[in-house]
Amino acid sequence: MVTRVATFTSHTLLSNLALSNASKYTELSNQSASGYKSRTYSGIASDTQQLLNLEGSLTRNDQYLNNITQVKLRLQNMESATDSMSDIATRMKTLLLQGLSNSQADDLNLDEEGRQALDQVQSLLNSTLDGRYLFGGATTDTAPVDFNSAPVPDTYFATVSGLDTAPLSTLGGTVAGSLDINGQTVTYSPTDTVKDLANQINQLSPPPAIASVRQDPGTNNYRLVIEDFSGNAMSITETGGGNLLNGLSHNPALSAETGYYQGDQKRLSARVDEEYSVNYGVRADDPAFASLIAGLRIISTTTDEDSLRMALGHIEYAIENLPNVTSKIGIDTKNVETVESQHQDFAVFANGAISDIENVDIPLTLAELEQYNTALQASFLTISKSSENSLVNYLR
Numbered sequence: 001m002v003t004r005v006a007t008f009t010s011h012t013l014l015s016n017l018a019l020s021n022a023s024k025y026t027e028l029s030n031q032s033a034s035g036y037k038s039r040t041y042s043g044i045a046s047d048t049q050q051l052l053n054l055e056g057s058l059t060r061n062d063q064y065l066n067n068i069t070q071v072k073l074r075l076q077n078m079e080s081a082t083d084s085m086s087d088i089a090t091r092m093k094t095l096l097l098q099g100l101s102n103s104q105a106d107d108l109n110l111d112e113e114g115r116q117a118l119d120q121v122q123s124l125l126n127s128t129l130d131g132r133y134l135f136g137g138a139t140t141d142t143a144p145v146d147f148n149s150a151p152v153p154d155t156y157f158a159t160v161s162g163l164d165t166a167p168l169s170t171l172g173g174t175v176a177g178s179l180d181i182n183g184q185t186v187t188y189s190p191t192d193t194v195k196d197l198a199n200q201i202n203q204l205s206p207p208p209a210i211a212s213v214r215q216d217p218g219t220n221n222y223r224l225v226i227e228d229f230s231g232n233a234m235s236i237t238e239t240g241g242g243n244l245l246n247g248l249s250h251n252p253a254l255s256a257e258t259g260y261y262q263g264d265q266k267r268l269s270a271r272v273d274e275e276y277s278v279n280y281g282v283r284a285d286d287p288a289f290a291s292l293i294a295g296l297r298i299i300s301t302t303t304d305e306d307s308l309r310m311a312l313g314h315i316e317y318a319i320e321n322l323p324n325v326t327s328k329i330g331i332d333t334k335n336v337e338t339v340e341s342q343h344q345d346f347a348v349f350a351n352g353a354i355s356d357i358e359n360v361d362i363p364l365t366l367a368e369l370e371q372y373n374t375a376l377q378a379s380f381l382t383i384s385k386s387s388e389n390s391l392v393n394y395l396r
Helices: 005-034 041-101 110-125 194-203 287-301 305-358 362-386 391-395
Strands: 154-160 177-181 184-188 210-215 222-228 236-239 268-273 276-280
Touching: 041 110, 041 268, 041 276, 041 287, 041 305, 110 287, 184 194, 194 210, 194 222, 268 305, 276 305, 287 305
Parallel strands: none
Antiparallel strands: 154 222, 177 184, 177 236, 210 222, 268 276
């Protein structure tokens, strides 16, 4: 087609309109096919910085959510392990009561039951998740519980009724005498108290054993306890005519000590927000765990009724306090879930904002596409018709 001077202006205008319609039609076609406003940042130039900021914030937010998921999994494993230990404690209490009520500790194989329960507790407290130990505080690469590191000490003990300052005469030391403990001698008189004797033993240099007076778990009674932690049998004899040794029982009388614990005194920690790290979880040296372990270690090593009654006190303390451990775990879970909810809300907002910037409204885009298609066809028709205008055609 030859453009004449008379039709140049109108032809140029119509051509530009057609090209503009064609460009917009192509853009809308691409948007309706992909669902995106543009495949490049240049296509959304005015919103590029906002989009980059939102994407960066969302990436950090997703990492915090991943950290929280890990924390919740660890807490769930801790709670499950603690619940299992509560079940073990309850079962062992039932067996203890049966054995003590009928003096049937041997018939019930309490020592074997105690050993099996102790193995289960050790396994539970040495639980791992993703190769990390859960109950060792911040020490996650070492098993937190090792009973071999804290062997059951060789022990002599006696019951002191009511007071921790009872005289030795109540234990049979009715006349003055002396005890030879691992080659060192301590003297006593009937008026000395159990605390006096314990202090004398501990003041020897080096102490031949560790002496203490502690409350019998679950009762108002006290125990004079002499323990040798060397792993060897304690040598203890009496001279001078006293009868104190006859009042001592040679059986385990463990306290709720935590020498078995190989972790540290920190708590697990995780970053769950920009400037917020949460400390969470419990350690294997918690008093409830320590009491359960002390009771089970006594049960596993003796059938002596006095020792088993001490074990029962430890077990009852554990049963009473293990729910408190579960509550601590529940509080930690609630705290991280609160932060998790905030991050989830932000994720919904950020994803919505990113979608508004990047994505198109498909139904609206298809409607506009149809409009521009109609306009483009009209442009082509108009150009075609305008090219036929001439004086010759007019005169016809």
